[in-house]
Amino acid sequence: MASARRSLNVVGKPLPRVDAWGKATGRTRYADDLSLPRMLYGRLLLSTQPHALIKRIDVSRALELEGVVAVITGRDVPVRYGIMPVGQDETALAVDKVRYAGEPVAAVAALDEDTAEEALSLIEVEYEPLRPIMSIEEALRLPEPRIHDYVPAGNIHRLASLEFGDVAQGFAEADYVREDLFFFQGNTHLPMEQHSALAYWDPAEGKLTLWSSTQTPHYVQRALAKALELPENRVRVIATPVGGGFGGKSDPFHHEICAAKLSMLTGRPVKITLTREEVFYAHRGRHPELMWVRTGVKRDGRITAMEFQAFLDGGAYSSYGPATTYYAGTFQTITYRIPHYRFQAVRVFTNKPPCGPKRGHGTPQPRYALEVHLDKLAHDLGLDPVELRLRNLTGPNEVTVNWLHITSNGLRQCIERIVEASGWREKRGRLPYGRGIGFAVSAYMCGAGLPIYYNDMPHSEVQVKVDRSGNVTAYSMAIDIGQGSDTVIATVVAEVLGLYPEDIRLVTADTDLTPIDLGSYSSRVTMMVGNAAYEAAMKARQLIFRAAARELGVPVRRLEARDRTVFDRRDPSRALPFAEAARLAEARFGLISTIGSYRPPQRLGTYKGSGVGPSPAYSYSACAVEVQCDPETGEVKVEKVWLAHDIGRPINPILVEGQIEGSVYMALGEVLMEEQAFRKGQHRAPSMLDYKSPTIKEMPPVVSILVETDEPRGPFGAKEVGQGPLLCVIPAVANAVYDALGVRIDETPITPEKVLKALDEKAKGGPGRVGPERKPDFAFREPTRVERPPGWPHYRPHEEG
Amino acid sequence: MAADLTGRSNTVAEATTKAPVRLLVNGQPYELLVPVHRTLLETLREDLQLTGTKHGCEVGECGMCTVLLDGEPVLSCLTLTVEVEGRTVTTVEGLERGGELHPLQKAFAQMGATQCGYCTPAMLLTAKSLLDRSPSPSEDEIREALSGVLCRCTGYIKIIAAVEMAARQMGAPDSVA
Structure with missing residues (x-):
């Protein structure tokens, strides 16, 4: 790929985002900003029960209300759908049964919002309550009542059980073994923009158009087609600029299908915007997760074996859960060489809003457990926690014990930079009581190697069109959710063609007009769309250079494009303006319209479960956090965060820093404050006032360090940054609290109450720990034994051509 | 009815x-x-x-x-x-005056203070009110003034930097050509 860094013009420069001006002037149109003539307003009626049979729904009084145009219930939209082929367990409105309080049971379309709201109060629903299942322990203990009957047994949704190498042998080689239990509380994305969708059914064309705040227009198109029984090519989904996603807008949602169905029934456009309370129920956020980890080490700290078990609370539906289940155990191995590794996980159904992918999808929980566990191991061994990690690091060009192919790997540089910048060696264990420093590392993928549904087509395609005005347009289904995908596409195309990002027009996220991109999830866009954009732009450049070469009388290989000019590198006075070169190219070749397609490399693993984890490349992060804790109040104040991230190469350093700072912010919320908690079957706090999240006042300074490793598979050497930097911050805070106070808070969030409880226990001679006491009594099936890569860790795969 | x-x-x-x-x-x-x-x-x-x-x-x-x-x-x-x-x-x-963006708008764009952009209008207006009454606010003043507007994307760091940048530019009219 384009790793030749000779004189890059716009890549790597701190230029403003291409969408900054629209956003700074209020002109960017989000979904709820749209309206159409004769538009109706839709609202959803929510279940008041966490688990119940629907005995009767009577909508007649609502229909009689003046201004109500249509009312639908589950019977009107009974076809099941879901984001994953193995998880087709949702309906747009509950049919016969509700599975969480807040689940939509009916939808109304009316002339205005007040009328729609009034109509909801006129719908009568009679429930027959069932016992709600509200925790992992209950779900494992109680096979009845069953939340779903499509799974083989009880309330167990998914299982994973794998062993790489021979764990028994690995533990036999250990000088020391330690085990720990952790609990990671569920939390939610809390995007500032509520989900919103506007649907328009054109009966003449037999075509549905949906504008929606979604991260995955392609998957929404498929789900709409299925749920509404329409051919896929009669459904057009246009993703509007997403006002915050973080994974929370990656599923097809009830309101999207209901808006579409109501439009089909009424022949009028219908818009549904969720209320803030409904956003909490839409959820798909972080799984609450109970984790047990056991590691064997040599005296010098080298790991000989590891066992990791995870118990995931999935909420009421599948969502991305089958993947999340594997993510509980997949990425431990990309930071550390684990010679023998056993991983087992179970995801249960509970009567809560469905959990799914939140920034870091299923990996912040195990990373938290692993990094705190290793911190404890280091203390047991009398080793510096940094030193313990350095003795176990993976390196570049390595295949992990579970067959993940690491290409570039800047973890060691990240650690060295953090140790130096934070003053780790001077501070650890030497700060006054109440003050502490903590350390952790992490890694993440640059795009899921497999699509959500099996197919052998490209994951990303980009089309570049150059017209005779010199205008360049890039077409891509990628949707900018704030991460900066528009800027990445424009920058890559501009670099190749010698233009500036603002010269590139973008047509994005429209399933009718743009070639495929699977969506803004799994940190895949820079890698996959970036590569497709690079290829398409290179092909356009080739045509333009050929035409320009003939005009200038110089060989193509001597041409260069820069500053909107095509010129002879040897004699830059022989030059053409880009627009002139484009006209010559069109005259010679016809329409200059080129394409690029990206498909990730084949995965190396062939075992069942090997589809989760492979990625073209992995990003690495290391972090130190300094905290000030008040032993009187239990309050933990984060004073400063140092975060080094192996970005490969930054396409735009401002965007990279922004993702690091935003990741740190979100991680601090998760580790110290945020919880999606329930009481008596109901969400405890479905409002922003009660769901505590950090404000500008709590945000500490962040020192961002970019480590460059020039990823051979990345566009211009780039890797992801949207999710990876979040992961290490959470355990680093927990480790810092230990350094400050000598207590271990082994469950999130680390609240003042828990800190005080641990201090109190320690004062009474206890270990000074708050966290889960025992793991559930659950017998995992025998793990599937998977052979390690031959010669591990020195196995080298055949490089693709 | x-x-x-x-x-x-x-x-x-x-x-x-x-x-x-x-x-x-x-x-x-x-x-x-x-x-x-x-x-x-x-x-x-x-x-x-x-x-x-x-x-x-x-x-x-x-x-x-x-x-x-x-x-x-x-x-x-x-x-x-x-x-x-x-x-x-x-x-x-x-916020625009005669087709010219407000210095805060320029600073937000240049400093990367917008990501998803959804909180940006509220941040800009709140910051404008602050700068109108306090032309060179301290970082604490900025944090206090903006604390009622939530942002889930940026971690606020570049928002604070953008407000500081705009304050500097507004206080130094010579540099605004």
Whole structure:
């Protein structure tokens, strides 16, 4: 790929985002900003029960209300759908049964919002309550009542059980073994923009158009087609600029299908915007997760074996859960060489809003457990926690014990930079009581190697069109959710063609007009769309250079494009303006319209479960956090965060820093404050006032360090940054609290109450720990034994051509 | 079911008592007849089509809907339109002057203070109010002033930097060519 860094013009420069001006002037149109003539307003009626049979729904009084145009219930939209082929367990409105309080049971379309709201109060629903299942322990203990009957047994949704190498042998080689239990509380994305969708059914064309705040227009198109029984090519989904996603807008949602169905029934456009309370129920956020980890080490700290078990609370539906289940155990191995590794996980159904992918999808929980566990191991061994990690690091060009192919790997540089910048060696264990420093590392993928549904087509395609005005347009289904995908596409195309990002027009996220991109999830866009954009732009450049070469009388290989000019590198006075070169190219070749397609490399693993984890490349992060804790109040104040991230190469350093700072912010919320908690079957706090999240006042300074490793598979050497930097911050805070106070808070969030409880226990001679006491009594099936890569860790795969 | 003066049965919204309101929005005078329970947020977004003003909760928790009322930040979702009779409202659409962006808008764009952009209008207006009364605020003052507006993307760091940059530029007119 384009790793030749000779004189890059716009890549790597701190230029403003291409969408900054629209956003700074209020002109960017989000979904709820749209309206159409004769538009109706839709609202959803929510279940008041966490688990119940629907005995009767009577909508007649609502229909009689003046201004109500249509009312639908589950019977009107009974076809099941879901984001994953193995998880087709949702309906747009509950049919016969509700599975969480807040689940939509009916939808109304009316002339205005007040009328729609009034109509909801006129719908009568009679429930027959069932016992709600509200925790992992209950779900494992109680096979009845069953939340779903499509799974083989009880309330167990998914299982994973794998062993790489021979764990028994690995533990036999250990000088020391330690085990720990952790609990990671569920939390939610809390995007500032509520989900919103506007649907328009054109009966003449037999075509549905949906504008929606979604991260995955392609998957929404498929789900709409299925749920509404329409051919896929009669459904057009246009993703509007997403006002915050973080994974929370990656599923097809009830309101999207209901808006579409109501439009089909009424022949009028219908818009549904969720209320803030409904956003909490839409959820798909972080799984609450109970984790047990056991590691064997040599005296010098080298790991000989590891066992990791995870118990995931999935909420009421599948969502991305089958993947999340594997993510509980997949990425431990990309930071550390684990010679023998056993991983087992179970995801249960509970009567809560469905959990799914939140920034870091299923990996912040195990990373938290692993990094705190290793911190404890280091203390047991009398080793510096940094030193313990350095003795176990993976390196570049390595295949992990579970067959993940690491290409570039800047973890060691990240650690060295953090140790130096934070003053780790001077501070650890030497700060006054109440003050502490903590350390952790992490890694993440640059795009899921497999699509959500099996197919052998490209994951990303980009089309570049150059017209005779010199205008360049890039077409891509990628949707900018704030991460900066528009800027990445424009920058890559501009670099190749010698233009500036603002010269590139973008047509994005429209399933009718743009070639495929699977969506803004799994940190895949820079890698996959970036590569497709690079290829398409290179092909356009080739045509333009050929035409320009003939005009200038110089060989193509001597041409260069820069500053909107095509010129002879040897004699830059022989030059053409880009627009002139484009006209010559069109005259010679016809329409200059080129394409690029990206498909990730084949995965190396062939075992069942090997589809989760492979990625073209992995990003690495290391972090130190300094905290000030008040032993009187239990309050933990984060004073400063140092975060080094192996970005490969930054396409735009401002965007990279922004993702690091935003990741740190979100991680601090998760580790110290945020919880999606329930009481008596109901969400405890479905409002922003009660769901505590950090404000500008709590945000500490962040020192961002970019480590460059020039990823051979990345566009211009780039890797992801949207999710990876979040992961290490959470355990680093927990480790810092230990350094400050000598207590271990082994469950999130680390609240003042828990800190005080641990201090109190320690004062009474206890270990000074708050966290889960025992793991559930659950017998995992025998793990599937998977052979390690031959010669591990020195196995080298055949490089693709 | 209420009925309006014509006796025609009507929707809930149409049947509500309406009141006349005069207000100045971004320098433009408006005379409107609005239901008495209509919020300023609804009036701006739906009646005046000024969709730059956002909403995130409509119960006063997130700050997305902040606009300036006679120069002071208010939550438009908690402000009834009939309450602002005769007053001056500034929305994000009113920040530009003669086609020239406000220094805060330029600074937000240049410093990367927008990511998803959804909180940006509220941040800009709140910051403008701060700089209008305190031209070179300390970082603590900036944090205090902006603390009512939530942002989930940026970690606030580049927002603070952008406000500081705009303050410097506004205080040094020579450098604004």
